[in-house]
Amino acid sequence: MEWMSWTVPTAAFFIVIGLILLGMTTWELRSPSVLRKGLLPIATTRGDRLFIGLLGSAYLHLLVIGATDWSIWVASALSLVWLLAVMRWG
Template sequence: MLDWMYWTTPVAITFSGIIVMIAGMTIWGHYRTPILRKGFLGIVTDRGDRLYISIITFALLMVLSFAFEVPSALLSALVAASVSAVILKWG
């Protein structure tokens, strides 16, 4: 069924995580209405907007770490996850 793409374990985990995040945000939004607020990003956002911005930021930081040949992919992932968490919380 999924022969059209080479599914490695990291790719499957990444896509599964994104699907779980989107499903979780949908359920959370159903039970508790998102509140618009202005954080350090300088724009008015709700939870879903900050989630989208943090996912894009994580991907960008990982691509940049590969472009500049950072020796540790785990360190790059931890830094990118930390930045994404800050955006989710205070962005």
């Protein structure tokens, strides 16, 4: 049986996502969020915006990598900007 080889960037990605989820859970337990409507056409909580932001970041990242010859770092930067924008103004 072969085991999956984890690269440092892959492990770092999943560790960061885990830390974000842990931080959001702690934040939610200390200060429950309320529904609010921002740029997104629906009322969302912090958790909703995190989910939408992460999902949108993944699709944006794949789109940039698949449709352009830009660096993976550009795709990552655009995805991070999208995530932060959704979390702040979504």
